Amino acid sequence: QDCTQKYIVKNYFYYYLFKFSAALGEEIFYITFLPFTYWNIDHSVSRRMIIVWSIVMYIGQVSKDILKWPRPLSPPVVKLEMRTNAEYGMPSTHAMAATAISFSFFIATMNQYKYPFELGLAVAFVFSTLVCLSRLYTGMHTVLDVIGGALISAGLLVLLYPAWDTIDHLLLTSPFCPLLSIAVPLVLCYNYPKLDYYSPTRGDTTTILGAAAGATVGFWLNNQYSASAYTSQSVQPGFALITSAMVFVLARFLVGILVVLLTRWAMKSLVLGVLGYRYKFPMGDVAARRRREVEVPYKFVTYSCVGFTATVVVPLLHGLLGLL
Structure with a gap:
């Protein structure tokens, strides 16, 4: 022990x-x-x-x-x-x-x-x-x-x-990409190997696959609708170029990570509240949150939204703020 x-x-x-x-x-x-x-x-x-x-x-x-x-x-x-x-x-x-x-x-x-x-x-x-x-x-x-x-x-x-x-091309162009990007990881998460005791591996795996699924759907959507790509700013060479580039990089990151973290916080609360109502347990019940029927949708929905936000919502916001 x-x-x-x-x-x-x-x-x-x-x-x-x-x-x-x-x-x-x-x-x-x-x-x-x-x-x-x-x-x-x-x-x-x-x-x-x-x-x-x-x-x-x-x-x-x-x-x-x-x-x-x-x-x-x-x-x-x-x-x-x-x-x-x-x-x-x-x-x-x-x-x-x-x-x-x-x-x-x-x-x-x-x-x-x-x-x-x-x-x-x-x-x-x-x-x-x-x-x-x-x-x-x-x-x-x-x-x-x-x-x-x-x-x-x-x-x-x-x-x-x-x-x-080949994989990249299929992810961007296949009409089946959004469906498979969600369905396959969900099946894998729900059929994760069972253990004799609780381990965070299933939850961590669901987090990773959920984030990747949301991001993949975002990649596909951006390609279908020809979302604007990030471009370098036209500034004078030398120190001004470096300074301007660093400002844009920092601004993109700070705006983006703030939105991502807010999405993560909001979706955690929302999804856990819905699951708590569905399965009749308080939000603070740790044991209930470890059950498969709660843990998998809780982690998957939350982090798929995080992945989607990072690849679709944040770039749109960057465009509105003139950070592309």
Whole structure:
């Protein structure tokens, strides 16, 4: 039986470095970086990252609950996180997500933007390595969990890469895209492997698939109606160019993330209220929120709205505010 241990931090540099690195595999990173890429870098890069991320994470989460390999015992390991302690350990989905996002971003941008190949490769490697090491430092995974997660993610990336353009084309043009983007993830979430006890893996998986589903519908809708793309502002070169670009990037991000977070808050309250009325439980009932008939629609509807808002509503608002 795992237990909470007291600990003394002797090296605050490593402590904060790896606590920060661990956050790069959490919702706070996904909900900021992925939309930021869509609003400020490139739509095609964002689409590829989101598709790879959702596929890799679904396979990783399901693999955990099929393999059922336990996390490191505490003691002797000191665990610095408790939220995901109920999950199984193999493979590390932090390692999988970090590898998938960093290297898919690198692969998707290396032929579109001018930067040294070695630099891009090094940044992707350092990013994924820091996240992997953070899982060891925080006591949440063994070395085998982390290596396994990174290798599985790399293998899936290799398998998906040849089909990137085909998948992207179908997502943008197929008339069946909206229906399948919602139906397939919902079926997967409702048929998630059952466990003997509650684990947050099903809820986290539903969150990821819901966000990807909403974003995918948004991608399709934008393409069908030829939504305005983000363009660079015409300003004088030099310092003025850099300053203007940074102002627009920051403005897009702040406006966008505010709308996304408001959507997340509003939909959580609304959906939970409707489900509470339907299944007769108070909103504060944690046990009721863990039931499949509540957790899946609660997470899926909330985060599909978040994904849709980030890809459709926010760009429209940017256009109204002159931020395109």
